[in-house]
Amino acid sequence: MPRKRLPATLTELYQRTVLAPRTGCLVWDGRMNLEGYGQIGLSRLHAAELGRGQTVLVHRLAWELAKKLVPEGMQLDHLCRNRACINVAHLEVVTPSENVRRGLGPAMSALRLKAQRAREREAYKMHCKHGHTLSDDNVYTDPRGFRSCRICQRIRSNVWKQRQK
Numbered sequence: 213m214p215r216k217r218l219p220a221t222l223t224e225l226y227q228r229t230v231l232a233p234r235t236g237c238l239v240w241d242g243r244m245n246l247e248g249y250g251q252i253g254l255s256r257l258h259a260a261e262l263g264r265g266q267t268v269l270v271h272r273l274a275w276e277l278a279k280k281l282v283p284e285g286m287q288l289d290h291l292c293r294n295r296a297c298i299n300v301a302h303l304e305v306v307t308p309s310e311n312v313r314r315g316l317g318p319a320m321s322a323l324r325l326k327a328q329r330a331r332e333r334e335a336y337k338m339h340c341k342h343g344h345t346l347s348d349d350n351v352y353t354d355p356r357g358f359r360s361c362r363i364c365q366r367i368r369s370n371v372w373k374q375r376q377k
Contacts, residue, residue, distance in 0.1 A: 222277040222300070225270070229298060237297035240270050248295040248329070274298040275305075287311045294332055331358060340364055 229238040240250025250270035275288055278300040282288060289311045292302040306314070338346055340361035350362045 222274060225274055225277060225298065232294075232297075235292055235294065235297075236299065237292050237294045237302060238299040239294065239296045240298050242270070244296060245269075250296050250298060271295075271298045271303060274300050275303055289314055327356070331356075 226238055228241055230241050231237075232239055243251055243253070245251050245267075251267045252270050252273065253267050271290070272282065272288055275282060282305055285308070286305050287308050288303045289306045290297055290302060291304055292299070294302070337359075340346060340363075342361070342364055344350060344361045344363045346359065346361060351359050352362050352365060353359050
C-alpha cells in the first residue's frame with residue numbers, strides 16, 4: 213500500500229485538521245504520538261531529502277511550510293497549550309528552557325495532567341451525551357473548566373428535588 217505523499221503547502225496540511233471554534237486551534241486529525249503531538253509518516257524519498265527519520269511532527273512541518281526552518285537548538289512552543297494544534301499563529305520559536313518554564317508537565321501531577329487533557333478533549337464536543345447542542349447559551353462551565361449541558365443539569369436538579377419531597 214503506497215504511503216500518502218507529504219503535503220507540499222500549508223493549505224494541504226490544514227485540510228487534514230478540524231477547527232476548534234472556541235479556541236481557533238486547527239487540531240490534527242491524523243496519527244498522534246504518545247505525548248499528544250500530531251505526526252505524519254514520510255516516504256523513504258522524503259526522509260532522504262529532509263535528512264530525517266520516518267515521521268515528523270506536524271506542527272513543526274506546518275511552521276516550516278509557513279515560515280522557515282526552526283533554528284538549531286530551538287523548539288516550537290504551543291501558545292494555546294494544545295499539543296495537537298498545528299495553527300502557526302499559535303506557535304512560537306523558543307529556547308528549550310523557556311518551553312519547559314512555560315509548559316504544564318514539570319509542575320503538574322499526573323492526575324492534574326489527565327484532567328487538563330480531558331478538558332481539552334471536552335472543548336471540542338458539540339453535543340452532550342443526550343444529544344443536546346452545547347451552544348453558548350446551553351453550556352455551564354464549572355470553576356475547574358469542565359463544561360456541562362444546562363438542560364441535562366436542570367433535569368437532574370428536578371429529579372433530585374422530587375426525591376427530596
